[in-house]
Amino acid sequence: GAVVSQHPSRVICKSGTSVKIECRSLDFQATTMFWYRQFPKKSLMLMATSNEGSKATYEQGVEKDKFLINHASLTLSTLTVTSAHPEDSSFYICSATGSSSDEQFFGPGTRLTVL
Amino acid sequence: GQQLNQSPQSMFIQEGEDVSMNCTSSSIFNTWLWYKQDPGEGPVLLIALYKAGELTSNGRLTAQFGITRKDSFLNISASIPSDVGIYFCAGVGRSGATNKLIFGTGTLLAVQP
Numbered sequence: 231g232a233v234v235s236q237h238p239s240r241v242i243c244k245s246g247t248s249v250k251i252e253c254r255s256l257d258f259q260a261t262t263m264f265w266y267r268q269f270p271k272k273s274l275m276l277m278a279t280s281n282e283g284s285k286a287t288y289e290q291g292v293e294k295d296k297f298l299i300n301h302a303s304l305t306l307s308t309l310t311v312t313s314a315h316p317e318d319s320s321f322y323i324c325s326a327t328g329s330s331s332d333e334q335f336f337g338p339g340t341r342l343t344v345l
Numbered sequence: 346g347q348q349l350n351q352s353p354q355s356m357f358i359q360e361g362e363d364v365s366m367n368c369t370s371s372s373i374f375n376t377w378l379w380y381k382q383d384p385g386e387g388p389v390l391l392i393a394l395y396k397a398g399e400l401t402s403n404g405r406l407t408a409q410f411g412i413t414r415k416d417s418f419l420n421i422s423a424s425i426p427s428d429v430g431i432y433f434c435a436g437v438g439r440s441g442a443t444n445k446l447i448f449g450t451g452t453l454l455a456v457q458p
Contacts, residue, residue, distance in 0.1 A: 234387075273450050273451050281443075287443075321385075
């Protein structure tokens with residue numbers, strides 16, 4: 231149980247385009263979802279926290295207009311990187327918690343490469 | 346953002362050896378977690394610690410929650426090749442009604458068969 235998936239697993243895009251990443255909880259209802267960014271050989275840094283049906287809370291230094299987060303249902307959250315630039319290339323990981331526990335279950339990550 | 350400091354940064358050991366890594370923070374945490382991340386994957390929870398001084402085991406893994414609540418260590422006994430990966434500690438902080446994870450800098454473990 232407690233499986234989280236992400237799609238796509240890898241994406242390559244041109245600079246200036248927008249990219250959408252999906253995060254799904256497959257076998258539980260995710261009341262809260264988290265989005266992290268991880269640069270090569272670095273740690274996971276929390277970008278934002280989203281609760282179903284409400285606006286995401288962004289960490290300091292994360293541009294909310296550049297990283298659009300939508301958590302429209304209890305099983306799906308999306309992260310859209312708008313007007314992507316090469317410096318946005320990174321590994322994006324989501325996690326989700328259900329109502330019965332605070333444990334975060336992590337997705338497998340999405341590798342974004344912006345050319 | 347805030348990060349927890351892990352040491353060592355990397356370790357290269359022979360199969361069968363025991364491994365020890367630690368994590369320190371300038372802040373107090375009431376919960377400490379240890380994760381393992383394989384290349385190109387998300388982190389997987391190994392051990393959770395909820396009480397200062399607590400010593401918890403999960404198979405060959407043992408972790409302790411420091412008395413000061415500002416540190417934790419993870420031991421792996423009799424290492425095997427599949428132990429290869431990056432190990433992260435994480436402190437659990439409270440932000441409103443939500444628990445947030447503050448991750449450590451990571452320890453890369455390489456095991457020579």
